[in-house]
Each structure stands twice: as structure tokens, then as C-alpha cells.
Amino acid sequence: MFFFVLVAIVVAVLLTSIRVIKEYERAVIFRLGRVIGAKGPGIFFLWPIIDSMTKVNLRLMTVEIQPQDVITKDNVTIKISAVVYFKVVDPVKSVIQVNNYFYAIEQLSQTTLRSICGQAELDKLLSEREKINTEIQEILDKHSDSWGVKVTLVELKQIDLPQDMQRAMARQAEAERDRRAKVISAEGEYQAAKKLREAAQIISEYPQALQLRYLQTLNEISAKNNTTTILPIPLDLIRGFSQKE
Incomplete structure (x- = not known):
């Protein structure tokens, strides 16, 4: 009878000494107060009374x-x-x-x-x-x-x-947007003036281009205002009066 009781106690102690550690964990083992290393993952055995452990999570x-x-x-x-x-x-x-x-x-x-x-x-x-x-x-x-x-x-x-700093930064951002808008507008006017100058040079070299532009303008006016009667006057006639003056 005593033998069976002893075996039961031993089996119980062994079962309680078995530990299972998950994949993302490690067990730091202390034996009589001294660190002997880390174990896991999986199953391992701790000596009763003399061993103890601390779990550590390795996940982020x-x-x-x-x-x-x-x-x-x-x-x-x-x-x-x-x-x-x-x-x-x-x-x-x-x-x-x-x-x-x-x-x-x-x-x-x-x-x-x-x-x-x-x-x-x-x-x-x-x-x-x-x-x-x-x-x-x-x-x-x-x-x-x-x-x-x-x-x-x-x-x-x-x-x-702070609220006052937020308002100041909002005013600064608005002023920066206005500045960029003015710069873009000025750049557009500069490019338009540059193109007009190039167009004027071309027309001065080729007078026929002015006649074509004149006819194109008349066509655009007649398309927009159908009730308007347009009497085209030759440019040579206008140029002749201007030369007499």
C-alpha cells in the first residue's frame, strides 16, 4: 500500500513539473536562485522545489x-x-x-x-x-x-x-497661398506678353499673316453674333488712308 502511495506522489510531482511554452514565449529558468538559461518553445521539465521559471513574451x-x-x-x-x-x-x-x-x-x-x-x-x-x-x-x-x-x-x-499659434499659422498659410497665386498670375502675363511680341515680329515680317488673322476674327464675330451685319473692309484700303494722313 505504501508503495502505491509513493508512486502516486512521484507521478503527481512529475506531472506538475512538466511545462509547455508557446511559440512566441520563452521561459527563463532559475535553479536555486541562479539563472541557467532560457527554454522553449514546446515542452520541458522543471525539477521540483529547486527550479522556477519566468515567462517572457517575444512578440512585438x-x-x-x-x-x-x-x-x-x-x-x-x-x-x-x-x-x-x-x-x-x-x-x-x-x-x-x-x-x-x-x-x-x-x-x-x-x-x-x-x-x-x-x-x-x-x-x-x-x-x-x-x-x-x-x-x-x-x-x-x-x-x-x-x-x-x-x-x-x-x-x-x-x-x-496653442490656439493663438494655430491662428497665426493659418494666416501665414493664407498669405503664402496669395503670394503663390500672384506669382503664377504674373508669370502667366509675362509669358503672354512674350508670345504677343513674337507674334508681332512674325506679322511685321509677313504682312499676309495679319490679313489671315483679320479674316479669322471676322469669322469668330459672325459666329457669336448672328444678328450683326459685318461689312469687311480690305486692310489695304485702311492702310492707304493712314499713309495719306
């Missing part, structure tokens, strides 16, 4: 940085939010080098965001967001490398401007 994770108050280099107060994408690449380091790597990444992202954006002017933040994203990502990745964490991407999510 995101942390949303809540809006941070930032004073830019040109003394404009704005609110900036961002999203950070990262994943664990070394399960052992992520367990023994930092207490909570997710919280650590979140806090480091907040301070780095305020620091980098505070060193830039507002125009640079608005026009060079990709460059700012890359700069923040490189800093985060450098500091988190010792934690076994890889920061893959940082995206500035939203930049909130």
Missing part, C-alpha cells in the same frame, strides 16, 4: 506615450504624444537586468521625447517628423540594449499647438 509590443508638455527651442509650449514599438530579443537580460522592462521603456520614452523635442524648433518638429522619430528611436534602442529589448520604431502621434 507597443507602448503609447501620453501627451507630454514640451517647450520647444523657440519657446513655444506644445503637447506631443507618440507610440513606441519594441520587442524582447534576449529573455534572460529582460528578466535579470531590469525589474519591469515595459515600465522602463515607457518612462525612458517620455523623458527622451521631451528632451529631443525640446531641443528642436517648432518648424522642424512639424516638417521633419521622420527625422525626429529616427533620432528618438536610436536613443531608446541604445539605452534598452542592455535590457535585452530592441526598439524597432517610434512615431510621433500628435502635436497639439
